[in-house]
Amino acid sequence: MGRCRTILSWAVGLCLLLGTTACGGSSILTGLAGSADYTYRTASTDGIGKIYLGREIAQVMGHRGAYWLERPSRSMQERPEAAIAALELPSDATVADIGAGTGYISFRLAAEVPDGKVLAVDVQPQMIDLLEQSKAEGRINNVETVLGAADDPRLPPDSVDLALMVDAYHEFEFPREMMSGIVNALTPQGRVVLAEYRAENPLILIKGLHKMSQTQVKREMQAVGLSWVKTDERLPQQHLMFFEKR
Numbered sequence: 001m002g003r004c005r006t007i008l009s010w011a012v013g014l015c016l017l018l019g020t021t022a023c024g025g026s027s028i029l030t031g032l033a034g035s036a037d038y039t040y041r042t043a044s045t046d047g048i049g050k051i052y053l054g055r056e057i058a059q060v061m062g063h064r065g066a067y068w069l070e071r072p073s074r075s076m077q078e079r080p081e082a083a084i085a086a087l088e089l090p091s092d093a094t095v096a097d098i099g100a101g102t103g104y105i106s107f108r109l110a111a112e113v114p115d116g117k118v119l120a121v122d123v124q125p126q127m128i129d130l131l132e133q134s135k136a137e138g139r140i141n142n143v144e145t146v147l148g149a150a151d152d153p154r155l156p157p158d159s160v161d162l163a164l165m166v167d168a169y170h171e172f173e174f175p176r177e178m179m180s181g182i183v184n185a186l187t188p189q190g191r192v193v194l195a196e197y198r199a200e201n202p203l204i205l206i207k208g209l210h211k212m213s214q215t216q217v218k219r220e221m222q223a224v225g226l227s228w229v230k231t232d233e234r235l236p237q238q239h240l241m242f243f244e245k246r
Contacts, residue, residue, distance in 0.1 A: 099168025
């Protein structure tokens with residue numbers, strides 16, 4: 001896999017240098033990527049130049065931007081307590097917070113499942129370190145950190161009652177592979193919930209690639225075998241979209 005990525009990165013760089021026309025247009029390198037789901041083009045300002053089902057994947061907010069996840073205004077902008085209340089979690093649920101970052105959502109979820117646990121998944125070791133530090137300081141016993149890979153959440157099969165992604169999914173480098181791993185980790189009645197800023201609303205002042213429309217989210221979830229259940233619109237700026245296995 002590592003060798004394939006190295007070849008792919010070299011080839012994409014060469015084609016960006018020469019221009020996409022020289023390498024067969026926007027559909028370049030789908031074979032090297034290992035999946036016909038992805039195509040490539042010159043990256044936009046906030047994207048990585050990788051296209052999935054018509055959407056350019058956004059750049060990842062790295063650990064150096066962790067302060068943004070803990071900004072004082074976030075509670076008012078996103079109303080995390082309202083989002084968590086909408087999940088209607090039983091106290092013994094196992095919840096995976098995918099793209100957990102600093103644990104802003106994970107630790108709030110932990111309070112809702114005192115008899116269960118939260119699997120805080122992130123692909124950045126630095127974020128896992130921040131999570132572990134906060135977990136120790138807060139003496140929180142029902143949060144487990146998981147260092148995922150870009151194409152694998154590294155969750156056991158049939159282990160998760162609900163997988164939650166808050167402002168994270170649009171940054172997944174390998175969305176199909178990650179979601180396939182998440183679906184595999186769900187229990188038979190397991191659910192997937194995404195919170196994404198509404199792309200349909202131009203007045204929401206978030207960069208375009210860091211917002212998603214309901215139509216696009218539904219398309220991408222359907223591609224991995226999930227069915228839309230409902231969209232909860234109680235949040236000020238985000239869709240809260242619920243899915244289940246078909």
